[in-house]
Amino acid sequence: MRIAMLTVLVLLLTATLTRAADEHPSPVSSESHAVANEPTYTHPQLPPHPASWAGVVVIVILGMFLAAATIGPIVRAHMPEEVPDTDSHDEHGHGQHDAAHGHGHVHH
Secondary structure: OHHHHHHHHHHHHHHHHHHHHHOOOOOOOHHHHHHHHOOOOOOOOOOOOOOOHHHHHHHHHHHHHHHHHHHHHHHHHOOOOOOOOOOHHHHOOOOOOOOEOOOOOEOO
16 A cells, blocks of 8 residues: 555656646747747638627527427317227227137137
């Protein structure tokens, strides 16, 4: 356990010393550094595009959700009741009193 703790401590100390050695103050000011990074050739520029349609689309989408939340329960309330499941014997057109109806089993 002590070896593991010592190993972790050495790794953290090494990482800290390495990072401290990399952080050296730059004599170059930020303005000259920014100018030096700009390319000497021209880049294509995108035309300005007002994104005013995004707000309109969000309002339309919210309106559609509000309409669905309002209309949905109303439509569900006016729907007819679901038909109950039928017995498999009723689907064949035979009554429950038929003794043998071609399925291989007999009702008692």
